[in-house]
Amino acid sequence: MTDPRPPSGADDEHLRVALRAAALRLEAAGRLTPGTGGDLLRSIVETTAILFGAEAASIALHDPSTDRLVFEVAAGEQGQGVVGLAIEVGEGLAGYVYSTGQPIALADVAADARFGRATAEQTGYVPRSLIAVPLADDDGVLGVLEVLDKRGDGGFDLHDLELAGAFARQATVAIRSSRVERDAAALLRRVLADASEAEGGGDPGDVDAIVSDATLALDTGSDDPLWALADEIARLRAADPAQLDLVRELLAVLVRRAERGSGGRGFGGRR
Amino acid sequence: MTEPNAPTLSPAAGASLPAWAEAFARDHRAELRRVAPFATVDRAWAFGAGDGAGVTVAVIDSGVEGGHPALEGALAESVRVELEGEDTRVVPDEAIDAVGHGTACAGIIHSIAPRASIVSVRVLGSDNRGKGLAFAAGLDWAIGRGASVVNLSLSSRSEAMYATLHDLADRAYFANCLLVCAANNVAIASYPSLFAAVVSVAAHDDREADTWFYNPHPPVEFGARGLDVDVAWRDGGRIVATGNSFAAPHIAGLAARIRSAHPTATPFEVKTILAATANRP
Numbered sequence: 001m002t003d004p005r006p007p008s009g010a011d012d013e014h015l016r017v018a019l020r021a022a023a024l025r026l027e028a029a030g031r032l033t034p035g036t037g038g039d040l041l042r043s044i045v046e047t048t049a050i051l052f053g054a055e056a057a058s059i060a061l062h063d064p065s066t067d068r069l070v071f072e073v074a075a076g077e078q079g080q081g082v083v084g085l086a087i088e089v090g091e092g093l094a095g096y097v098y099s100t101g102q103p104i105a106l107a108d109v110a111a112d113a114r115f116g117r118a119t120a121e122q123t124g125y126v127p128r129s130l131i132a133v134p135l136a137d138d139d140g141v142l143g144v145l146e147v148l149d150k151r152g153d154g155g156f157d158l159h160d161l162e163l164a165g166a167f168a169r170q171a172t173v174a175i176r177s178s179r180v181e182r183d184a185a186a187l188l189r190r191v192l193a194d195a196s197e198a199e200g201g202g203d204p205g206d207v208d209a210i211v212s213d214a215t216l217a218l219d220t221g222s223d224d225p226l227w228a229l230a231d232e233i234a235r236l237r238a239a240d241p242a243q244l245d246l247v248r249e250l251l252a253v254l255v256r257r258a259e260r261g262s263g264g265r266g267f268g269g270r271r
Numbered sequence: 272m273t274e275p276n277a278p279t280l281s282p283a284a285g286a287s288l289p290a291w292a293e294a295f296a297r298d299h300r301a302e303l304r305r306v307a308p309f310a311t312v313d314r315a316w317a318f319g320a321g322d323g324a325g326v327t328v329a330v331i332d333s334g335v336e337g338g339h340p341a342l343e344g345a346l347a348e349s350v351r352v353e354l355e356g357e358d359t360r361v362v363p364d365e366a367i368d369a370v371g372h373g374t375a376c377a378g379i380i381h382s383i384a385p386r387a388s389i390v391s392v393r394v395l396g397s398d399n400r401g402k403g404l405a406f407a408a409g410l411d412w413a414i415g416r417g418a419s420v421v422n423l424s425l426s427s428r429s430e431a432m433y434a435t436l437h438d439l440a441d442r443a444y445f446a447n448c449l450l451v452c453a454a455n456n457v458a459i460a461s462y463p464s465l466f467a468a469v470v471s472v473a474a475h476d477d478r479e480a481d482t483w484f485y486n487p488h489p490p491v492e493f494g495a496r497g498l499d500v501d502v503a504w505r506d507g508g509r510i511v512a513t514g515n516s517f518a519a520p521h522i523a524g525l526a527a528r529i530r531s532a533h534p535t536a537t538p539f540e541v542k543t544i545l546a547a548t549a550n551r552p
Contacts, residue, residue: 092369
């Protein structure tokens, strides 16, 4: 005894409200996680190059659709030639590190003529020394982080290898969370599609329209003070725990005042 | 996702633990004290004339380049593990190495135990679960093949493979087959390198091939050369490499010599002899 009534205007409005709330949260999550996707990867390789005083650094991620490792980003002028290169898993140094999860450092790479030539043909750059570490966490290996040519002295030592490994682990956590965020956007889209289908088969174009409509409805302009606040909070990621505690306490006081009404009193209420 | 049989050293602890190699750093070696005097067990007795003769060492890795001059024809057989879904198959393979790493390991073993016969088991592949399966199948094959030393410079961090690899480590131990495993360079849980039945190895920060240390504080019990090692690499080349995966074959080569000098020694005894003859800290 179902009631096959067509979607009413009220239901539609309800969906839009829920959608707007979800889109708003995703946008806020994006603001609070600075640098997602390509930006995040770029930031990781640039930080890596600085951390090791290296000429170049690069990230190759596993592409499940082709089962290959694709070099996504690189830092350093010398490193750019590798971007876009796709290699078989289990081949070459990056393939080995991806397959085994075992970090490796090589030196005198150019001294081995054949190794050097093969590398140069692919990337236009033959490093003297390099480190390759897995981008891995407990859920598996996402790809490989390579650091090329430490400036100054010779090659990389065991300490560098361990440092690179620990750094790569942190980077993996960041990459995974950015994927969660991206997946959340995809999930939202799918839920919408399901919902419109259940309501009598709206076409996918409708879904896109609803999503972009909801996103457009967001006031994400920089003139909204709340977004400025979100940006400030994102920058607090660099703060130490004690500083964060202080900020949290200060915010709690401010929030309580805001909830009580006009924020004019106290806190240097210069009005 | 469940985590069955999580070991005491859980993977989650990884980032905060000191790296496995740290125990063997010069500054930390005073900690490597031992109780047993081992007075009469010295290197002359342990290795005698043992040059690896009669010992088969399996190298589970990226393949071994049979024609590499560093091996001087020591490669006796090559196989690879093929994976189809959850099914694995061990098939004959060409004597090739798509990376160079397996050839590096075989070259180190051959330089220490020149008459040991080397068998290559190529297991590299994609997909974490698949890799673990191929790895386990390769290890299973090597034990069945009668290898008395197996060099594992790679390991699996897959919790799903924990029980399978634990069973294989036990099986190897009871089949008189010594597993020599590189600890991961990052201090995380990886198997079978952290199982008690195996010989686990990290790199120390010296450059002498005949220097090794015993660490009485498991899980990583041995430190061997893994820093700036001049190794054989693919296409007949050589390269200078650093990592725990180059430390393990140094110990595998020593184990092959011990087994060659003392053919009736068990894995437990070989490990004890390695500890007894280790450098004093």
